[in-house]
Amino acid sequence: MWNTCGEPLLYLKQFKLVCRQIGVPESPQLYKDGDIMLGGIFSFHSKIPVVLNFRGFQFAQAMLFAIEEINNSTDLLPGISLGYKIYDACGSIARSVRVALSLANGNEVASDTSQAPCIRLSQVQAIMGETSSSPCMAIATVIGPFHIPMISHFATCACLSDKTKYPSFLRTVPSDYYQSRALAQLVKHFGWTWVGAIRTNDDYGNNGMATFIETAQQLGICLEYSVSFFRTDPPDKIQKIIDTIKTSTSKVIVAFLSFMDMDVVLHELSHNNLTGYQWVGSEGWIFDSQTAAMDKHHILDGAIGLSIPKAYVSGVREFMLDVKPLNSSGNKMFTEFWEALFSCKFRQSQPSSGHQKGCTGHEDLTGVQNSFTDMSLMPIFNNVYKGVYAVAHTLHSILNCNKTCNNTVQLEPYKILQLLKKIQFKTKEGDEVYFNEDGDPAAKYEIINWQPTEKGIVDFVTVGLHDATLHAGKQLNLQNRSLIWAQNSQQVPLSVCSEKCPPGTRKVLQKGKPVCCYDCLRCAEGEISNITDSITCVRCHPEFWSNERRDACVKKKAEFLSYKEIMGALLTAASLFGTCITNVVALIFFIYRKTPIVRANNSELSFLLLFSLTLCFLCSLTFIGRPTEWSCMLRHTAFGITFVLCISCVLGKTIMVLMAFRATLPSSNVMKWFGPAQQRLSVLFFTFIQVIICVLWLTISPPFPFKNFKEFKDTIILECALGSAVGFWAVLGYIGLLAMFCFILAFLARKLPDNFNEAKFITFSMLIFCAVWITFIPAYISSPGKFSVAVEIFAILASSFGLLFCIFIPKCYIILLKPEKNTKKNMMGKGAPK
Structure with a gap:
């Protein structure tokens, strides 16, 4: 048992402390009562400017869909209803921590503060979210001592696999440790040894790029530059990054960015008309349709990268598009969401401007085309869906559910967490769900290629797979499909600091430059190199001598005084x-x-x-x-x-x-x-x-x-x-x-x-x-x-x-x-x- 300050009950009994709430209570943006409560933390709004974020709303909808499906099931948690309390983090780490504590301890004010001890159970049995790595690190650090399971659907930082720091954190998306290594293997596969790198200046970008650089060096790949920024950085810092790209000689850029940071970079690239670069992307933006829609100058055409494997959850699309039940449940988000969705104003809200129509609440969603109706993020919705089901299967096991569940079983967060780590099941779509010792799922990625269509839109074409569970030499599997490269080219772009040294030569490093920058020196007489990019020349056996091209040893002519001469x-x-x-x-x-x-x-x-x-x-x-x-x-x-x-x-x-x-x-x-x-x-x-x-x-x-x-x-x-x-x-x-x-x-x-x-x-x-x-x-x-x-x-x-x-x-x-x-x-x- 834990108190509102995060201290164990034994400590409280010893000092006879009581609970006192400080500050204004937090209210959930989406709420529904139930026998067992689940928490959710998503960013419905962006900090600057304060606008509604449809993506966060979609993730929350995916969670609600899973809960409703479980509640309507007779096989999983029969007789038990799941409720939810979902908070808006607003893209703020501080707010994420605050709402996480609200989920852990509740906001009820005791009637007699002098006598109310902190002996209340946790308000929720598990927390779904957050979307980004940095907020997850902060939340997991705070709620870790409470042992409340936290399952993220899109926080990929490899640092979150450290169970000594984040003991209660799990996720349904692979760790960036595998993605970074897969990106390095992908770059090596196409022969790009001289690349640039851009990353988001947060835990996601910095940790992911660090692993990429380490693996790239092992594979003989050199980075000409590695720069970082955050979307809130001043314009002059972002301009320096653009100038770095302009002056570089590498033609391949590895971008370990979130979709929001990629949008900022894309805007600046369009403004400077920087085209002709081959982009290699992480899953943070590579399959984001909104980023593709913003690329009016086709700067990212031909981009290649890793994405979460395509998934389909039957019924989730119809559930998301049917948002009217949210209004009937009295959730405060409905009005703001409806106005943003249809660009209208309800009369009871702020007065509408002359350019905005009034909302009736009966508008038809069928003809709306925006990020909310875009289902391209279905793989992430599936991750939310699997996370909720993982908790449900864990609860089903703890409550000894058969035809009915044992309501008398005391639900303890630590017990839920330990069993959740060992859970293994298959979804209705046949996906196997389990967590390894680090709380991560199996690392599998699709390799997708941005291929522009005749209509001017981008088609995300799957051109290969990467399965980190296979042997090292078999992880990367590219399909026999034609790829489109930068500037709609059919040829694989070349990005090397120095041309390959042909057989008959050896590499000599250029002073003060990375190992990928070298000169090719011809092998000396009697020495050969018979492979490309050889670092040494091999001396021929004494009975052999190098040929003119210095790529093969030929048998020496044996000379002696002969009768024939x-x-x-x-x-x-x-x-x-x-x-x-x-x-x-x-x-x-x-x-x-x-x-x-x-x-x-x-x-x-x-x-x-x-x-x-x-x-x-x-x-x-x-x-x-x-x-x-x-x-x-x-x-x-x-x-x-x-x-x-x-x-x-x-x-x-x-x-x-x-x-x-x-x-x-x-x-x-x-x-x-x-x-x-x-x-x-x-x-x-x-x-x-x-x-x-x-x-x-x-x-x-x-x-x-x-x-x-x-x-x-x-x-x-x-x-x-x-x-x-x-x-x-x-x-x-x-x-x-x-x-x-x-x-x-x-x-x-x-x-x-x-x-x-x-x-x-x-x-x-x-x-x-x-x-x-x-x-x-x-x-x-x-x-x-x-x-x-x-x-x-x-x-x-x-x-x-x-x-x-x-x-x-x-x-x-x-x-x-x-x-x-x-x-x-x-x-x-x-x-x-x-």
Whole structure:
């Protein structure tokens, strides 16, 4: 139990307080007695100017219709009559609170104020209203401690879902939390990332826009501006908003406004002839026929937004248009309403002006066209209707109604509120009514589009649905219908701060601007972006490279020294040519093996040298073609071993020349220390050392196929990695050491007295060999890719040809063209022909 001051009865008993009324009592504008009373708070008048508001009257009529239908029902609350006390809030929050307290405590003056304690029950069991969020917040705050249920039909502010602040507030309209998120999803669906926003400067607009902005940021939508105003603001503030719209670059405006504020904005937009903007609206104005009727300049044509789903309540239209029963019930509102409805004056009221006709009270409502006869707000009427029925079903349950109701049950507001929160039923139209834990219904919206007709009026066309109860990806469902956009366009307008970055580019934010404003930079070489509006460029896999458009990675061209290309073919031909020449020389030597010139140069070493030269020419072929694991190991080891074998033979021939000269000296038997057996062992020994080096190299860290990505940006160089660089340079170093030693010995023996001193030719061959390999090192290091392989092959072929030509060609010349010199005497320098 509660007192008139809102204090609990326990407190009153403790201090023995009494009720005293302060101020003039409030009288309801619409009243009917009943067994159980329901309260209603609607705005029948606007504050400035004071004019009758037909919408508020319609809402009240919807409440009366539901009450009359319940009273005439035998299934719901049988034997119980519902009465009502409906107050006019006049659009004032202060007055809303005052009349709410009147509904909670009554206006009766106690006969004996000194003895009348505040133990009276609540005057009404539930309150229907108010229409706007801010008055509802104030009322719910005041009556919350009384636990009197308050059911609003159109207060959508998400803040009212906070049950710690508003424990007794419920509503039959969805919370703006869902509407704001749905609006953001709708904006995102059409690709509008750069929008402006206007909101009503009250709890409805501010809270709704705050949720919209939060969701929009999550979806990548930026607001160029967000401005607020209230319809009572001075003209200069509203003009600033118009100027903001004029200077903006966004073409989409999200308007979270009540219909009254939208009317003010529309008037200013018409005055400034601001057209061509795509409007996205909240349910506060988007399906308001009066706002559409005011849009004479078609500024809002093509607007799209969310509305409460269409509904139909059978009988409510006929009930609303039959207003005469209100007169018979003695309600004070009837006279004023009738005069406003028909623009006439009753004689008992103020004297009519010369331009106004007198009222008879029997005027025909059939031909009247105004906001009262407009039934476009039927979804809101349905919300009022469902709210009254929710209370009735709750009372029906508490009173244990079957065929009759138990009138002895004590009705307590707290009990009614708790059961009302859990109530669930279906209306006669099949709508399911229930409240969630926040006192809200299921959030479902229709997406409507303003489409002008040939008659110049606006048709609210349903183009989709939004159901917040579904999975996130399935909530927004647009039907396959043609939409009309701003300026009667068939194309979806474009509203972005920056054009989309195509594939092959990435977004770079513009300094000091929102994330929707950016520049598009082309991806660097080797990087791609294959989606629109990519924020980064992805580097291609090392085996791939970006194409010219930078939107795809293409496989790099694999490059290696191939037999099919000119350079590879020429080197192959040179190798085979050298092999053939070597074999021809070997054949000549074999045919003339018994001639002095062949025998004088140790034919065994000569044939071994020719064999090693053949291998040298052939080993160059292992460097041509795609590198494999075996070819990489073979090419360097075969090259190293065959060249050591070759140099060993040349070294043996050089030593033999020196030994032969020493053998001609008196009392010298040096030749017995370097006979054929020693010559073979020396070649075998020198070659064996190289074999050991190669085996160690292959065992520890052998060469292997390697893909070189660094040499060229768009080409893969297939080459053989050395594995152990020490092994490679050890092989080359050993060859070079033998070559230098051989060169020194040959140089020392170049002037020995002999008609055919082979040391001279060995000196020349070693000079060429050393020159080739000395120049090879820098050329090899500086040559890129396959050219380094070509340089190595060239060095092998050049040094091989050098040895072949310098050592064997002079002999072949004598054998074939100068046979007269191919004698023992001539070899010994005796009997040379003149």
